[in-house]
Amino acid sequence: MTSWRPTPALVRSCLLALGGVSGGIVLGQEVLVVLAAPFVVLAAMGLAGRPRRSPRLVARLDHHRLHEGQGTTSRLEVDDLAGVEHVTRVAARAVHVATSPTYGTVGSLVDEGLPGVAFSPRRWGRRAVGAERVALTSAWAGWRFGPVPLPENSLVVLPQTAPYDTRAEVPQPDGLVGRHRSRRLGSGTELEGIRPFAPGDRLKRITWPVSLRTGELHVVTTRAEQDAGVWLVVDGLRDIGVSGGIDGHASTLDLTVRAAAALAEHHVRTGDRVGLLVVAANGARVPLGSGPRHLQRLQGTLARVRTEARSTPPERLDLGAGAGSVVHVLSPMLFTPLVTATAGLQRSGASVVVVDTLGDALTAPDGADRLALPSLAARMQRIERDDRLRRLAALGTPVVPWRGPGTLDTVLHQLARRAQVPKVRA
Structure with missing residues (x-):
């Protein structure tokens, strides 16, 4: 059990004070008593200031x-x-977590307030912080008193929502809540046109200026305000690749998770319904939903993504989505089964967009030997990947590298025009 124990300084003071006074009395040397006098004072004050109760220590995080x-x-x-x-705290170092002070060691007098340790996570995921040892003097x-080991606290780190925005409309909106214009007529605020009155039209839709000018009743038609799945x-x-957090180089998984978080926040804030499918060892599926609470659920699911060397890509991606859904596949596209599953989504009638998140992971650094075995393997893997992407593009699936704001503008405009072209089925 932890209790108050004398410090080495108090032990030395007591020994020097006892030795000096005893030596001065036995040997009759007053100078020894004079030299030992400061240590007598320190020993007396230290012994008199012993605390009587054992305190209880708890460390709490302001945010989890x-x-x-x-x-x-x-x-x-x-x-x-x-x-x-005096209070001293020594916090353990955590992976991808910056501490202030830099090495996690801080101390201060009680009169100045209890010292605090600041943590700043530099990469998404679950982090264990706060494992430390505290000593009281x-x-x-x-x-x-101590050092007393304190348990660590769990910290959920959500992916950084990179600034992303797009003015392009989703190709095939399907719903009744969002802001995107639909190709279907309905009760909305977006003007579609004016046509002659027909039985069943609402009287409030009649446009009197046009009706008086033509002599026949005309009504205003509008587009339905719909959201997209x-x-x-x-x-x-x-x-x-190697992740350096938000301050360093980004690995492929960093780009994938941060791009997914940016797209999810953009679509949820515009009123669309967003679903998530994580293809991983601990894969997860979040059904379509909207609203701030759903956005927090999506971000929390992304923060729990883990990779495993033995995980294999699925042969088929089962989203349970209709033909009018829009699917963003965020992947470096390094595995043939995942490319095959993406092609299956395209054939099912969904509007599929592949967001390439490879980045510079397979790019050889400057000055590297291009004939070295790792460089040759990376070049061969990139050639195979480019061949898969060409075959995927031949099926009508656009492939766009992730570049932040405006990444999908051109592609969504093209898909919207393609969705309006009449389809001929054999």
């Missing part, structure tokens, strides 16, 4: 759910500070 780059503070709570003069540095397919099978 953050985005990449944000920060939180671990605050220490002590139930009894009687006799305590009494007045005159005579007694020390948007699916995000996230490839979490492998993580190619």
Whole structure:
């Protein structure tokens, strides 16, 4: 059980004071008593300032759910500070978590307030922070309590929502809540045209200026205000490259998760229904939904994505989506089964867009030997990948590298025009 124990400084003071006074009395040397006098004072003050009660220590985080780059503070709570003069905290280092102070060691006097340790996660995921050792010191540095080990706290780090926006409309909206214009006529506010009155039309739709000018009743037709069913397919099978957090180089999984978070936030804020399918070892599926609570659910699911070396791509992606859905496949496209499953989605009638999140993962660094075995393997893998993407584009599936804002503008415009072309089925 942790209790107050004398510090080495108090032990030395007591020994020097006892030795100096005893030597001066036995040998009759007053100078030894004079030299030992300061140590007598230190020993007496240290012994007199011993705390009588053992305090209880608890460390709490201000926030347990953050985005990449944000920060939180671990605050220490002590139930009894009687006799305590100084507090020292030493926090353990965590992967992809920056601490302030840099090495996680901080101390201060109790009169100045209990010291805090700030944590700033630099990469999405679940992080364990707050594992530390705390020591309390009494007045005159005579007694020390601890070090007391404190348990770690779980911190959920959501992906950073990169700035993303698009003015393109979703090709085939299907619903009745969002802002996208529909190709179907209905009760909305977007003007479609004016036509002669027909039985069953509402009287409030009559446009009197045109009716008086032509002598016949005319009504205004509008487009239905509909939302779109948007699916995000996230490839979490492998993580190619080394992640440096938001401050360094991004791996393929970093680009994939952050791009999915940006697309999810954009579509949810515009009123669309968004679903998520994570293709990984611990794959997850979030059905279509909308609203702020649904956005938090999507971000939390993305933060739990894990890769595993033995995980294999599925032969078929079962979204349960209709033919009018829009599917964004976010993947570096390095596995043939996943490319085959994407082609199956395209044949099912959905509007599929492949967002390439490979980035510079297979690019050889400057000055590297191009004839070295790793460079040759990366070049061969890139050639095979480019061949898969060409075959996928031949089926009518556009492939767009992720570039942030405006990435999908041109592609969505093209898909919207393609959706209006009449289809001839044999």
